[in-house]
Amino acid sequence: MEIQSGLSKKELKAERRAKQERERALKNAKKAEKDNSEPKRKTQQNARISSNIQADDPKVMKRTAKKMEKEQIPKRVEGPKKVGLFSHLHQYQRSVSITKALGFGGTKIHPSVLRLGLHYAEGVISGSNARCAALINAMKDVVTDYVTPPDKELSRHLESSIKPCITFLNQCRPLSVSMQNAIKFMKAQINKCKSDWSEDDAKSKLCESFDNYVRVNIHLAGEAISKFARQTIKSGDVVLIIGGSSLVNRVLIDTHNAGCNFRVIIVDGRPKHSGIGALQKLTKAGIPCSYSLITGITFLLPEVTKVMYGAHGLLSNGYVVGAVGTSLVSLAAQSQNIPVIVCCETYKFCERVQTDSIVNNEIGDPLDLLATDGCAANATLVNYDSWNALDNLKVLNLTYDVTPPDLIATVVTDLGMIPCTSVPVVLRLKNLEAD
Known part of the structure; x- marks a missing residue:
């Protein structure tokens, strides 16, 4: 039977089916284009975020240089010699001031x-x-x-x-x-x-x-961390701290003022020697202290009852980012069954995941390690002014350590004492609170 349009039912049905197929194909093509564009935007965003750890990628560095030129930001001078394993990180060297290229009123x-x-x-x-x-x-x-x-x-x-x-x-x-x-x-x-x-x-x-x-x-x-951490220190304890942390200093001074008698051992290292400042503050508060370089850690641990240090950040997988040397001390303390207590505010928790100190770190100025500090032995070993002439000498000055959660007994936060693995829970609660 023929229809007014001149097509049979079978032909009309085939035409409708072909039209539906075309519309479905067009819809799938648009959806695929949208799906492909979203990962691209995410990739670009991640590249911008991780540009600090892609110093060996020419494309990333070119994009960063273009951004800095647009924002009229001078680029800091990179170090002439890098350690191959850490070539993906920026290594700045103290030279000309970064503000030299900035004019008056033109920034x-x-x-x-x-x-x-x-x-x-x-x-x-x-x-x-x-x-x-x-x-x-x-x-x-x-x-x-x-x-x-x-x-x-x-x-x-x-x-x-x-x-x-x-x-x-x-x-x-x-x-x-x-x-x-x-x-x-x-x-x-x-x-x-x-x-x-x-x-x-x-x-x-x-x-x-x-x-x-x-x-x-x-x-x-x-203040809250000091209150919670005070419960972990008992009279007669010997607390070992690493370097200088304003939060740990506050905890120890508040505990001492509360009437608890304990002793502190400060282990320190080059190049910053930040433990000297902690030593001055704690001794001024009346706390008995001992000071040693980190190389003597194995001789000090037999008399230590607790290890306590601050953190620069807590990662989503429970790893602790701390000053260089914290991972070494934590490992040595675990071998002696000494609990390691980390003091960290919850605003330092982040969603980043990291399992070592190589992928993401900060490289300090190599000249800090080459400073003689008045030591004649170091002066004969390295010439501070012309170390670049020594082709076989490359200096690595790492700033941070990453400590696995297995070495940490507890983390004292402003929410209380929690394990390292609770970081995602705290982050989720903070996001809900922000929303």
Whole structure:
């Protein structure tokens, strides 16, 4: 039977089926194109995030150089000689100041950020908490002096204005975990600014939220950690600490002031010798202390009852990022069945996963290790001024260690004492609280 269109039912059915197939194929093609574009965007985002650990990738470095040129940020001078195993990391060398190429009034970087970056590069400000608090204070100055351009929204334009500041600070010294989390918080607070707010109200609320972040995550968190950690130290204990940590110093001084009698052994190492500052603070508080280099750790452990140190960050897989030497001391303590206690604020928890100190680390200035420190033996071994002429000499100055959770007895946080494996739970709770 024929239809008015001149086609039979069978032909119409075949035409409809062909039309459906074409529409289905077009829909699948669009979906595949969308799926392919999302991983590409994620890959680009991850490449930007991990540019600090891809110093040997020409494409990444070219993209980074183009970004820095756009933001008018000078590139810091790389070290002339790198250790092959760590060639993917940046190795800066102390030479000409990074601000030499910046002209007067021709930069987008706030003067407070310039001063802070130089303090980072020269080691004037060190330690996770100190660096994070200084960053917050510098960004408060940026927000206070910020003026929204015409036809622009503060929540959109301010975030783009602080990007060159963050890039400059990252050039001076790679961002710590605490600083990265603080930057995420600041950007989130900027995005929360409503369009109907006046500029003065928005800036006032931003500065207030920045102050509250420091107060809650550093000051109040340190007070809570001191309260919890005090329970782990008993009279007669011999506590071994590594280097100098402001949080651990506070815990020990508060415990001593509470009437607990114990002794502290400080192990330290080159090049920073940060344990000398801890030794001065603890002895001034009246705590009996002993000081030794880390090379004598095996001779000290038989009299040690507890090992305690601070952390620069806790990773999602439970690994602890600490000052170089913490992994060695933790391993030695486990061999003697001595509990290792880590003190860390929860704002230093991060979602990054790492199992060694090679993939991601910070390489310090090699000249710090070549300094003679008044030792004639070192002076005859290495010429401080012309060590580059020694082709076979390459110096590696690592900043951080990564300690596996198997070596850690407990982590004292502002939420209480938890195992290292509870980091994902804390991160999930923090994300829910932020939402």
